[in-house]
Amino acid sequence: MTEADAADPGLFGPGSVTWQTHADPMMWVAGIRALYLQALHPRAVRGVLQNSDFRRDAWGRLLRTASFVGTTTYGTTEAAEKAGARVRKIHRMLSATDPETGERYGVDEPALLLWVHCAEIDSYLHIARRSGLPLTDAHADRYIAEHRTSARLVGLDPAEVPSSRAELAAYFASVRPELAVGPDARVVDDFLQRPPTHPLLVPARDLLWRRVANLAYASLPPYAHELYGRAAPDPAVVTRRLRATGTALRAVPARLRWQLPPKHILRAMARLGPHTRPAPFKVGTRVPILDRGAARRGDGGDSGTCQSWRQAGTTP
Template identity: 55%
Template sequence: MSTDLGLFGPDSVSWRVHREPVLWLAGLRALYLQALHPRAVAGVVQNSDFRRDCWPRLMRTAEYVGTVVYGTTEQAEKAGRRVRRIHDRLRAHDPVTGEEFRIDDPHLLRWVHVTEVESFVSTARRARIGLTDADVDRYYAEQTRAAALVGLDPATVPASAAEVDEFYRSIRPELALTAEARDVARFLTVPPMPGRVVALGRPAWLGVATAAFALLPRWARRLYRLPGLPTTDVAASLTVLGLRGVINALPVRDGPIYREAMRRAEQAHGEVAA
C-alpha cells in the first residue's frame, strides 16, 4: 500500500514554497489585498468578530493552509469540507446596493484564492527562494487542487502567472478603498496585543505589517492612497530577504503537520527503494 503524500507531495513546488517561515508575510499581504474588494471585506465584517478573534483566526488560517499543503489527502479534504460547511450558511449584504449575497459566491472565492496564492508565490520570489517562471506556473497549476477544496471548479481558476495577471486586470474595476477596507487595514497594522507583550510585540508587528503592505502590487498601494513607487518594491524585497535570513537562523521548530509530512515522504522513498 503506497504512502499518502497528500495533494502535492515532496516533488511539488507547493512543498518548496510553503516550507519557508517568511511566508507569514505573504498571508498578511493577502489580507490587505483581499480587503480592497467591497463584497469580500463586507463578508468578513458582517460575519465575524475579527477584532476580538484576530489571533486565533490567523492561527486557524495558517493551520488550514498547512493541512492543505502538507496533510494527507483525507486531512486536506476534511479541512475543505469544514470550510464549505461554514461558508454555505453565511450571507452578507453589498455595502452599496444592499443586495444579499452568498459568502461562497464563486467570484468571491476566486478572488480570495488568487490573492492568497499570488501573495505566497510572489513573496517567495522576493525572498529569493529560487523559483523559475516555470516553477511559478507550476505552483499556480498545483494550487487549483486547493481551490477545489473550497468549492471552486479548478477549470475556472487561474493556473499560470499570465492567467493570474489577467484575473487581476479584469477584477480591478470592482476594487475600492471603502470605509470597511480602511478599518480592516488599520486593524491589521495595529492589532490588539496582550499587555505582557505589547511593549516589544507592537513595534515588531508594525515592522512586519509595513513590510507586508509594501509587498502589495503598485496598483493596490495606489488604491490605498499611498505611492506605488518602484523604490518601495526594492526596499520591500530587501526587507523580505533580510527577514528570511534572520528567521532561518533562528531555532524555529517545524510544526507537527510538516514533521508528519516529512515522515511520510521518507516512508514513501523507502517503499520506492525497496
Template identity: 50%
Template sequence: MTPLPAAADWTAEQDRLGFFGPDSVTWRIHADPSFSVGGLRALLLQALHPVAMDGVARFSGAFRDDPWPRLIRTAAYVDTVTFGTRTEAVRAVARVRGIHRRLGAVEETTGRAYRVDDPDLLLWVHCCEVDSLLTTARRAGLVLTDDDADRYVAEQVTTAELVGVDRADVPASVGELAGYFERMRPSLAATSAARDAYRLIVLPPMPTWVRFLTPAQPAWGGLAVLAVALLPQWARRLYSLPGLALTDAAATGALRAFRQAALRLPRTARRSPIVWAGIERVAGPAQLTA
C-alpha cells in the same frame, strides 16, 4: 459548487502523499519563511473586494477584538491542505464549507446580495493567496524559475477546486493570474471595512504586557510593513497610503534579510508542527533538517 472528493477516489499511497507532495512547487513555497509575509499580503489584497470584505466584517466580529485565533486557524488550514493527507485536507475543507454555506447578506456599497461561498468570491480569495505567496517567495530569494512559477499556479488549481470553484474558472498560469487581476481591478475599492481590516492587520490589538514587555509589537510591525510594501502599486493607491510603503528595492532587500534570518532559527520556529509532520510522513527524516 463542485463536490468534495471522497476516500474512494484515491489509493492509500495517494492519501499519504496528500494533494501535492514533496516534489511539488507548492511544498517549496508554503514551507519557506516568506510564507508568513505572503499571508499578510494576501489578507490586505483580499480586503479590497467590497463583497468579500463585507463577508469577513459581518461574520467575523470576534476577529476585530482578537484577530490571533482566526489568523492561527487560517494558517493551520493552509498547512493542512498543503502538507496533510488527502483525508485530513478534505476534512479541513469540509469544515470550512460547512461554515460558509450558512452565511450570506447584502453588501451596501454595491447593493449585491451574496453568499459567502459564491464561487467568484472564493476565486478572489484563492487568487490573492496564490499571487501573494508566489510573489513574496520570489522576492524573498527562493529560487523559482518561470516554469516553477507557472507550475505553482497550476498546482494551486486543486486548492480552489477543493473549496468549490469550477476548475475551468481558475487561473492556471502566471499569465492567466495576471489577466484575472487586470479584469478585477475596476470592481475593487478600499471600503471602510477594508480600511478597518488594514489597520487591524498593521496594528493588531495586543495585551498591554505583550505590547510593552516583549518584542511582539515591533516584530509584527516589521512583517506588516513588509506586507504593505509588497502590495502592487495599484493596491497601495486604493488604500491611499503609497507613501507609507518602502520602495520596491528596499522592500525586497528587507524581505531577503528577514528570510535569511528566519532560516537560521531552530526548525520548530521556522515551520508549524503540521508542516513538519507532513515532511516526516512523506519525505522521511533526511528532509527534517531542510
C-alpha cells in the same frame, strides 16, 4: 494511523513546488500581504466582517487559516478533503448584505472565492520569489497550476482558476475596476497595523509586528498603495528588505521552526520518511498535481471552460 495513511503523500506531495514553498518562514509575511490584498474587494471583505468578530478573534482566524493551509499541503488526502468539506459547509451557511443596495449575497459566490484564492496564491508566490527563494518562472507557473487543487477544496471549478503567471496577471487586470478601499478595508488595515494585544506586549507589537506588517504592505502592487492612499515605497528598497528578512528567518534551523504548533511538516515527515524533508529547492518531475487528482476523481481535469479574463486575449 493506517498503512494507507502512512504511504499517502496527500494532495501535493514532496515533489511539488507547494510542498517546498510552504515550508518557508516568509509565508507568514505572505499571509499578511494576502489579507491586505483581499480587503480591497468590497464584497469579499464585507462577507468576512459581517460574519465574524474580526477584531476580537483575528488571531484565531489567522491561525485557523494557517492550519487549513498546513493540512491541505502536508496532511493526508483524507484530511485535506475533510478540511475542504468543512470550509465549504461553513461558507454555504453564510451571507452578507450590501449596505447601499440592501442586496443579500452568499459568501461562497464563485467570484468572491476566486478573488480570495488568487490574492492568497499571488501573495505566497510573490513574497517567496522576491525574498530570495530560488523559484524559476517554470516553478512559479507550476505552483499556480498546483493550486487549482486548493481552489477545488474551497468550492471552485479548477477549470475556472488561473493556472499560470500570465493567466493570474490577466485575472488581476480584469478585476481591478471592482477594487476599492471602503470602511471594511480600513478595519482590516487598522487591525494589521495595531492588532489587539495585552498592554504589556504593546511595545513588542510596535517594534516587531508593525515592521512585519509594514513590509507586507510595502510588497503590494502599486495600484494597492494608490487605493489605500499611502505613498508607494521604493521597490528596490522593499526587495532588499524582503531579502534581508528572508535570509535572517531562513538562518533559524528548520527543525526548530517546525516545532511550532500545529507541526504539519513534522507529522508529514514522520508519515512519509525523513527523505521528504522540505529543503528548497528539490522539486520533483512527477505528473502535475491536478492531473493526478483528476485521475483519482475521474473528472478529466481541465474542462476547457473559459473565464472572461481568459477571453480578453491577454493570455497565451
